[in-house]
Amino acid sequence: MFVRSVRRRQPNSFWAGRAMTTRTPAWKSGLLVVLLSTLLLAVSGSAALASVTTTQPPLRHIKINLHDKAALQTGALYTLHMCTACHGIQGERYSELPPVLGLSKSQFLKYIGTDGRHYHDTITTSMSPELMTKFLNMEPPDLTDIALRRSPAWLYTYLTSFYVDPARPTGVNNVVFYNVAMPDVFAGMQGLQKPVLVTGLRFGSPARIAVGVQPLTQGTMSQAQFDQTARDIVTFLYAVAHPHQAERARLGPWIIGLFLGLSLLTYFIYKLYWRRVITSHERWWRIGR
Ligand code: HEC
Numbered sequence: 228m229f230v231r232s233v234r235r236r237q238p239n240s241f242w243a244g245r246a247m248t249t250r251t252p253a254w255k256s257g258l259l260v261v262l263l264s265t266l267l268l269a270v271s272g273s274a275a276l277a278s279v280t281t282t283q284p285p286l287r288h289i290k291i292n293l294h295d296k297a298a299l300q301t302g303a304l305y306t307l308h309m310c311t312a313c314h315g316i317q318g319e320r321y322s323e324l325p326p327v328l329g330l331s332k333s334q335f336l337k338y339i340g341t342d343g344r345h346y347h348d349t350i351t352t353s354m355s356p357e358l359m360t361k362f363l364n365m366e367p368p369d370l371t372d373i374a375l376r377r378s379p380a381w382l383y384t385y386l387t388s389f390y391v392d393p394a395r396p397t398g399v400n401n402v403v404f405y406n407v408a409m410p411d412v413f414a415g416m417q418g419l420q421k422p423v424l425v426t427g428l429r430f431g432s433p434a435r436i437a438v439g440v441q442p443l444t445q446g447t448m449s450q451a452q453f454d455q456t457a458r459d460i461v462t463f464l465y466a467v468a469h470p471h472q473a474e475r476a477r478l479g480p481w482i483i484g485l486f487l488g489l490s491l492l493t494y495f496i497y498k499l500y501w502r503r504v505i506t507s508h509e510r511w512w513r514i515g516r
Pocket of ligand 1: 365
């Protein structure tokens with residue numbers, strides 16, 4: 228095998244001569260222009276965005292535990308009986324849920340049920356699209372999509388921060404979703420809430436912005452109980468949107484270990500190959516030196 232050595236090159240070789248050239252190569256100045264214009268664009272872009280700033284309310288902190296089967300079961304119970312009145316969860320089938328919830332098929336059918344749908348069906352909404360368009364002026368989005376797109380903290384804040392707003396057709400508004408079309412389905416459990424308003428910006432114009440809520444009337448649940456229920460619903464939604472999360476967490480370390488092992492093997496093969504390569508110093512005929 229015949230390969231040019233890179234490591235033992237003499238200092239006065241072609242490459243050393245190149246290194247002493249002071250002229251900036253064309254690609255370098257081109258790169259500089261690209262970097263500078265990107266920076267300029269970013270600065271002007273954020274300036275343009277700043278003019279349509281909306282004051283963002285803080286999100287409520289939430290920690291999700293996918294191993295908490297009780298939370299998942301409670302979440303499933305509420306979600307499958309309250310939310311599917313309007314929302315579909317078509318990314319999931321009823322038959323996929325028992326292992327996620329830690330239940331057997333018969334336990335699932337007994338305690339949670341499928342609302343008369345087939346066990347192997349995807350979870351669809353109970354209301355027809357025409358009815359929903361008539362009552363709500365829109366079709367509620369699919370919750371599998373929403374749970375994938377929104378963070379758990381956003382979902383948790385959304386579910387716990389509906390507040391009374393007489394200006395809205397549904398009578399309620401939401402802290403993180405201004406002018407939301409969803410009615411406050413938790414009014415009975417949580418009670419009604421009033422907004423905490425601050426002066427801020429909405430799409431760049433000064434406005435009174437809701438950044439939090441305060442209890443107005445007492446619901447059937449205490450504040451802590453309701454927060455727990457909302458957390459359970461978010462846990463279930465997260466599990467539905469990330470059905471392979473537990474498996475990924477289990478397999479992850481093994482896969483990384485496999486790659487580390489392969490890297491080690493590849494390193495030994497590299498060493499083996501290069502041991503056989505003859506460098507220019509060892510060549511007796513010394514071509515080009
Ligand atoms: C009466 C019908 C109805 C029920 C019941 C209902 N929703 Fe909604 N929901 C809506 C509508 C309509 C929207 C769309 C709001 C909009 O875009 O303005 C919505 C929006 C949402 C969003 C935000 C979607 C987005 O674009 O980010 C979430 C999250 C959500 N619903 C969760 C739930 C959960 C969880 C439940 C069950 C506890 C539930 N909803 C029950 C009608 C409903």
